[in-house]
Structures are given as structure tokens and as C-alpha cells.
Amino acid sequence: MVKFMLNREPKNFDGDGETPLLWVIRDFEKLTGTKFGCGIAQCGACTVHLDGVPIRSCVTPIGALEGASVTTIEGVSGEEATAVKAAWVAIDVPQCGYCQSGQIMSAIALLQSTRTPDDKDIDAAMSGNICRCATYHRIRQAIHNAATSMEG
Amino acid sequence: MTHVLTHVTRRSFLTGAGLVLGLLVAPRMRAFAAVDGAVAGGGSNLAQLNAFVKIAPDDTVTILSKHIEFGQGPFTGLATIVAEELDADWAQMRAVHSPADDKIYANLQFGIQGTGSSSSIANSYLQFRTAGATARAMLVSAAASAWGVPTDEVFVEKGRILHMGSGREAGFGQFAAMAALITPPADVKLKDPEKFVLIGQQLPKLDTVSKTDGTAIFTIDVIPDDLLVALVARPSHFGAKIKRFDDTEARKIEGVVDVKAVPQGVAVYASNTFAALKGRNAVDVEWDLSEAEIRSSDEIAAYYRTIVTQPGLQAAESGDLQRNKSGDDLLKLERELLFPFLAHAPMEPLDAVFVPSSDGILDIYTGAQFPDMDRKTAAKVIGIDPERVRLNTQIAGGSFGRKAQFGSPYMQEAAAVFAATDRTRPVKHMWTREDDIRGGWYRPLYLHRVSGSISKAGRIIDWDHSIVGQSVMGKAGLDETSVEGAAELPYEIPNLKVTAHNTKLAVPPLWWRSVGHSHTGFTVETFVDELLEMVGADPVQGRLALLKEDQRYAAVLARAAEIASWGKPPAAGRERGVALVKSFGTYVAQIAEVSRGPSGGPVVHKVWCAVDCGVAINPNVITAQMEGGIGYGLGAILFNAITLGEGGAVVQSNFNDYRSLRINEMPDIEVAIIKSAAPPKGVGEPSVPPIGPAVANAWRRLTGARVTNLPINGLITS
Numbered sequence A: 001m002v003k004f005m006l007n008r009e010p011k012n013f014d015g016d017g018e019t020p021l022l023w024v025i026r027d028f029e030k031l032t033g034t035k036f037g038c039g040i041a042q043c044g045a046c047t048v049h050l051d052g053v054p055i056r057s058c059v060t061p062i063g064a065l066e067g068a069s070v071t072t073i074e075g076v077s078g079e080e081a082t083a084v085k086a087a088w089v090a091i092d093v094p095q096c097g098y099c100q101s102g103q104i105m106s107a108i109a110l111l112q113s114t115r116t117p118d119d120k121d122i123d124a125a126m127s128g129n130i131c132r133c134a135t136y137h138r139i140r141q142a143i144h145n146a147a148t149s150m151e152g
Numbered sequence B: 001m002t003h004v005l006t007h008v009t010r011r012s013f014l015t016g017a018g019l020v021l022g023l024l025v026a027p028r029m030r031a032f033a034a035v036d037g038a039v040a041g042g043g044s045n046l047a048q049l050n051a052f053v054k055i056a057p058d059d060t061v062t063i064l065s066k067h068i069e070f071g072q073g074p075f076t077g078l079a080t081i082v083a084e085e086l087d088a089d090w091a092q093m094r095a096v097h098s099p100a101d102d103k104i105y106a107n108l109q110f111g112i113q114g115t116g117s118s119s120s121i122a123n124s125y126l127q128f129r130t131a132g133a134t135a136r137a138m139l140v141s142a143a144a145s146a147w148g149v150p151t152d153e154v155f156v157e158k159g160r161i162l163h164m165g166s167g168r169e170a171g172f173g174q175f176a177a178m179a180a181l182i183t184p185p186a187d188v189k190l191k192d193p194e195k196f197v198l199i200g201q202q203l204p205k206l207d208t209v210s211k212t213d214g215t216a217i218f219t220i221d222v223i224p225d226d227l228l229v230a231l232v233a234r235p236s237h238f239g240a241k242i243k244r245f246d247d248t249e250a251r252k253i254e255g256v257v258d259v260k261a262v263p264q265g266v267a268v269y270a271s272n273t274f275a276a277l278k279g280r281n282a283v284d285v286e287w288d289l290s291e292a293e294i295r296s297s298d299e300i301a302a303y304y305r306t307i308v309t310q311p312g313l314q315a316a317e318s319g320d321l322q323r324n325k326s327g328d329d330l331l332k333l334e335r336e337l338l339f340p341f342l343a344h345a346p347m348e349p350l351d352a353v354f355v356p357s358s359d360g361i362l363d364i365y366t367g368a369q370f371p372d373m374d375r376k377t378a379a380k381v382i383g384i385d386p387e388r389v390r391l392n393t394q395i396a397g398g399s400f401g402r403k404a405q406f407g408s409p410y411m412q413e414a415a416a417v418f419a420a421t422d423r424t425r426p427v428k429h430m431w432t433r434e435d436d437i438r439g440g441w442y443r444p445l446y447l448h449r450v451s452g453s454i455s456k457a458g459r460i461i462d463w464d465h466s467i468v469g470q471s472v473m474g475k476a477g478l479d480e481t482s483v484e485g486a487a488e489l490p491y492e493i494p495n496l497k498v499t500a501h502n503t504k505l506a507v508p509p510l511w512w513r514s515v516g517h518s519h520t521g522f523t524v525e526t527f528v529d530e531l532l533e534m535v536g537a538d539p540v541q542g543r544l545a546l547l548k549e550d551q552r553y554a555a556v557l558a559r560a561a562e563i564a565s566w567g568k569p570p571a572a573g574r575e576r577g578v579a580l581v582k583s584f585g586t587y588v589a590q591i592a593e594v595s596r597g598p599s600g601g602p603v604v605h606k607v608w609c610a611v612d613c614g615v616a617i618n619p620n621v622i623t624a625q626m627e628g629g630i631g632y633g634l635g636a637i638l639f640n641a642i643t644l645g646e647g648g649a650v651v652q653s654n655f656n657d658y659r660s661l662r663i664n665e666m667p668d669i670e671v672a673i674i675k676s677a678a679p680p681k682g683v684g685e686p687s688v689p690p691i692g693p694a695v696a697n698a699w700r701r702l703t704g705a706r707v708t709n710l711p712i713n714g715l716i717t718s
Helices: A021-028 A079-090 A100-113 A119-126 A136-151 B010-015 B074-086 B120-147 B172-180 B273-282 B297-307 B371-382 B409-419 B433-438 B517-534 B539-546 B551-563 B619-639 B688-703 B712-716
Strands: A002-006 A009-013 A047-050 A053-056 A069-071 B047-050 B053-055 B061-065 B093-097 B154-157 B160-163 B168-171 B228-233 B241-246 B256-262 B265-270 B284-288 B313-318 B330-339 B351-356 B362-366 B389-393 B427-430 B446-455 B460-470 B495-503 B574-583 B586-596 B602-612 B668-673
Touching (some): A079 A136, A100 A136, A136 B619, B047 B172, B061 B074, B120 B154, B120 B168, B120 B172, B228 B409, B256 B273, B265 B273, B330 B517, B362 B371, B446 B517, B517 B574, B517 B619, B551 B574, B551 B602, B574 B688, B586 B688, B602 B619, B619 B668, B619 B712
Parallel strands (some): A002 A069, B061 B093, B362 B389, B602 B668
Antiparallel strands (some): B053 B061, B160 B168, B228 B265, B313 B495, B446 B460, B574 B586, B586 B602
8 A cells, every 4th residue: 555645635556566656647546637658768748746856657666655745737836837837828839739748747847946947957857758749849938938927 | 612512412511410429329427537538529519500610608619620630730720710701709719529420521632531641721721611601691690580680781700790780799609509490501602811810810729728737638548437458469570470379477467357369469458557568568479470571671671772773663754864864064963862661659659449338339539530431440340330339539649640541450450459358348449659669550661763964054954763662552553652742843854754663561551741752852852952062053042943933932942041041151060951842732941050969960950941831821830830840850860760670570669769859959940931822731741851851951061971871860870
């Protein structure tokens, strides 16, 4: 039995401790915003926050998360989350949209640690998130816009 | 207007008759936590004015998109077209997928329902304008009748129905139900394009918000109660068959429910995805390779080299290639180019969810690119009446051509997996990334040989181009998709010969974003560029001098040169390359600025892109597709090859060795859209073909190294 917090609610998981957090979130908690893309931490579609840090949930076994606090796209909140989502909508970043929960979770974590990121900061924080539609041009712009909006 | 309705009877178009399946379905009891997919056709409680337009009591207008939304923007584009003729307000517009129906929802270019060839807007433009104008006329009739005033005194503006004389005013919802009962007018007048108020505007996309807050439901997200998740252990070689398998260890895994052989491999059914993954890994399968492809990519390329100079299928021939072979004032060039197999690798691997209901209807949820073909194929495989199958197209996490397959081979596998169960429980069949990368249906491997000559004055005199590879359409004769972009050149060349050679491999072929143009555009534009360089001609001016009479080519090239400030030299250590390709009716010119990066390969700093796609329905979507197509094409030419290794097995397996472009590799992009009154054409694919040759041409001018073997970084690194 693993006890952990998911989007600020206490949860128990008593299945296979090897089960990646991704499948606990999706199959058992039915939170589907977090996506499966590769299963080997190469694409970032499964990015969630673990105690505030972005991680790849597809390679994180639930058995290692006793007492941890997990936040998904459905539960993420705060100034940075609001700014990032608004910036995404304002310039229509998504195309197919499948990777965008992961992109947004990475972008929020970036702004939480670096309030005014430059292009190199964005490259470093976001290069683990693949977008096959290649919306990168707008992702970069939206992160800059979100940072600017938090200044005001 | 007559051609718009060619494939659709007037009555079915206007009433949506034939969409009766939805009425047969009783609501199913659902536990609290289940995640449902979107049912095709939208809410049945809405007033349906025709096959494409539904209106709710709250005034919202829902358009039924016959085309799948997987990022290229048909929900927004088709809704814009309807809203324009309906005089709706953009804020009231919504979009859903239409039901699967090859007649009512046919792609008017294909004759069946389907999305592809960048044709969603092009084939729907008049049809959806007519649908909007017809719905508007019916709303006006209903309001005029209720208010007791002549119809010609009733106007519609920004989603409000108005009578000037009396000052009466109403929303669409008030009269929608009444309007739905009115006999649709036989012919409606469409707007003068000069008076468009929504078409041509930067309208926000309809699907952005749900794709930003995590609420958008894709096929993989459909999780009904009591779901079985099924994965198939698939062969390592194309054409392999099961010899024997042992499922003893798989069945010991907690959560694994069953293991069955299906024609495509061994299916493992489990109560959750992780158990299915573990179960599949535990199945021990021995494969029969007697009919499998066991040649490597290198061996296939060597075989193609024995064919490329042979007489082949004639795709184009004009003038006399022999006559000028010995001209003294001609500079000659000959090149061989090798293009690898490419996987599409959409973010969402292939998947489908089958949900049987107690009333005998089988609901299928999947990102269908040929929905009715998928529906009929599933019915046949499962052995039930197609009328009892309802296919609900879901938004899909990309496709790039992957989900458009004649004969629906993916659906054959998914349906076989469902059919092998007792058919009482919902089943989700899904592929993993490894299945996707190793599963075939690739852009074929092609070998090109091209020779030509140019006069010192910059006139191309001869052009002899031979292409060897699989026919994507499975043809014995000439497959136009193998030579599109090569057989019809924009340049004036008096002596031209283009030849194709079809080959057969056990590796299943498929179109990949931009189809034939994905390789022909590269060969044509790098070869032209090198010929021009041989005589010292400027890449832009040299092309302009060669172009035939079609001015739209010259206009996009001149515009790209203008926004790039062509003529002003780039910064030290950088070079620029040019490419110009028309595909699917859309003209695109790109200029790429490139330097040598720390790893020795090219870094693309900026791409200037000019596009003429006819009437620009939504410049926001067009710009996004130019940006995305550039990134998709760039990733492929820099990094991507699917390689059959020694013995024929696929070498690559996931995003670690089938690299995707990442944000740090994405160039800055500037897009200019040419204002045009020509009929609208597509934008999903046409920005892909030019980026490869634009980068390769810049790279050659920077380093002297020709790119004739893709991907570029496959040669430079490792």
C-alpha cells in the first residue's frame, strides 16, 4: 500500500508497486490529461510535478512515492500556472494538443524556478518535451509572454 | 454549386438523413469514474438544420466536421466558413466530428470520407459555405414567419436575427427548432467574397482551451468501466508469422486476463495498461521468417541501384534528351540521392476503443482518417452488420498520414483483438512507441538518379530523372504519388525525362506528410540549386529566370526573398539556401539561414516562408501549419531514418534512436501569406517539402558538402 497526495487529495494504491505513476494517474485515478508518448522518459508527454519538480511519470514507479505529493495538469495552480495557460491560449500554441499537458507542466516549473527565463533557460527546461507538430516556435513565445505578464 | 453535391443527394445533404444510428442508442449506465469518448455528430438534442450545422437553444452553433481534427485545424477552418455565410458571431461557434458516412460526409476530392492530401478546406469550401447560407435562410424564414413579416425585411448580423421595421431581435436558438422543420431553399446566394467579415481574420482556434487545461479527450483517454487493455506482441520482421508461442509466464502476471493469437501477433488482455505491458513482454513467441523481409536497407539500396538506370515507367517526356548530350557550352551534372524509410511517429500511438452495448450497437472510438472505411472494415473482421457499428472519430494526437490507410490495416488488427474476446467487455487496443517505430507503413526508401545540363547563360537544357521505390498506392503501373513534384516542374526545361520504377518489399509503404513531394522536392530543388551555382547564378534570380508562366511561383519566391532581405549578406559563418515547391495546390518558398554547429552538423537559425494557398481562411492556422511543417520536415532531414539492419529487423525502436526535433533545434520562423482570391487550397503539408532542400542548399554553399544521403546528421555524426 502506497499513500501519496494527488492534486492535494490523499490517495492509496495497493497494486503492483512497479506500476509507473503515469498508469496510476490514468488507469486508476482516471485523470487523462497526462499522456503516454514513449514510456522511456524521452518525450515528456507524461510530465507531472513531484513535490514541485517536473518528472517523467512513465518511468517513476509508484512504489517509490510513499508520502510524495504529485500534481497533474488537472490540479496545477498558482500564479505561474495561470500565466502559462493564459499565454498558451492567447497565441493558440496547441496543434494536435497531445503533448501540451507535458509542455505546460514543464513551462510552469520553469517559471516557478526562473521568473524571467531567457532563450537558453527555455531550451534547457523544455528540450525534454517533444512536440511532433513542432509548435516550439509558439511555446517559446508563450513562455516569454507568460513571464512578461507576471511582471505586470 | 452543382459539383458540390455530386456525391450527395440533395435531400441527404440538407436533412442529414441517414444519420439515424444515433437515435437507436440508449444511454448506457456508467459508473462515476469512467471517461467517455465524444460521440460522433454532437448532441442529439440540438436542432439539425442540415448535415453540417446544428444549433442549440443557447444559440451555440455546432458544425459537424467530416474531417478529423489532429492539429491541422479543420474544426476552426470549417467553422469559420459556416459562420461566415451564417452571419454568426465567432464566440458562438463549436465543432465536433461528423458520423462516419462515405456518402453524406465524402471528401469531394476522394469520393469517400477521408482526410488527406491537404484537401479539407479545398474540398469543403463551397459545400460548407452552402451549408451555412442554407441554415441562415431557414432561420430567416422561421423568424419572418413567427413575426409575420416578409423574409426580405429580416437580417442576420453577428449571430442575431433582426427585423428593422419593428425592432424585433432574436438569437439563433429561439428559431432553430422551427427552422429545422422548414423545407431548405433550393438554392441560396453565397456572399460576395469582398464582403467576408470572418474569413481572412486571425480568429482564435476552437480547440485550444481544452488542449491547454488537459480536458481534451483523445482515444487513449477513453476509459469505460470494466475495460480490458490489449497489447499485441508483434514480429521483429515484416512478413513474419507466428510459429509457436508460450503464454505461461504472461498469464502469471497480476492483472493479465487472457492471451490470444490474432493474425497480427499474440494479444495480451489485462485489466490495466501496465499489466498488459508486462504481460506482453512475458509472452515468448517464435516467428516464422520464411516469407519475411530479411534484406537490410543497404541491400535494398544496392538492389535499387541495379534498377535505376533501366527503362522504367514513363512519368514525363518532352524534347530530345539525346540531341544535346554533347553540346560544348553545357555544364553537366549527375547526382544520386538516397532517401530512407521514415516513420510518422505521431505523439499518440495508434489506438482504438471498442464498447459493446446491450442494444447490439458496437461503438468504436478512434482517430479515424478514413472513418467509414474503418467502420466497414471493423464490421467485416468482427463479423457483424456494419449498420450495428458506430464509429466515433476522436481528436487524434497527430497522424502525418499514418491513420489514412486503404483497407484499414490498423483497424483490422484492433478489430481482430476485440473479436477474439467474448465481446461483452470494452476493449482498448493500443500500440506502444516501439510498435509505432517498428510497425511499418513507412514513407518508402527511395533512390533517385538525376542528370542534367545547364548553359552558361543559366538555361537548363536537359533533365533526366529516375526514381526507384515502392508504390504507396500499390500500383503495378505508374504511381503518380511517386513522381508528383518531379514530373511537372515549374521550370522551363526543353528536354525532360522522368521515369519511375515500382518495387515490392514486405515492408508496408504509406504516404508521409507531403507524400511524393517529401523526396521529389528535395531532389529537384537541390539539383536546380547546384546547376545554378555551377554557372554562378543567384539562387533567387536564377530560379525566377527559369520559371514558366505561372506567376504564383514567382510571387512567393519574391516575397520570401523580400522578408529575408535577400541580397544583404548573412552574418559571418552563416549561409542561406532557397527552395520553392508547389504541393497540393499551395505554393511555398522558403529561405533557410544555416551555420555549422558545435557537433559539426547544421544549425538552422531562421526560416523565412512565403505561402500562397488561395483564399486565406484563417491566417492564424495557416501560419501555424507553416511553422509546424517546417519543424516536422526539418527533424526528418536532420535526424530521421528507419533502418533495416543486417537480417532485416528494424534497428530503431523509440524516440531515443528515432530522434524528433526539439525546441533547442527549432529555428525562428517568419511567415508571409500572399493575398489571393483563388480557391482555397491546403496548408497541412505544403511547408514540409521546401525545408529540406533549403537547408541542404545553404549547407552546400556554407561547407561545399552536398547532401545526397539523408538524414544529414546521419553522415556527419556517428
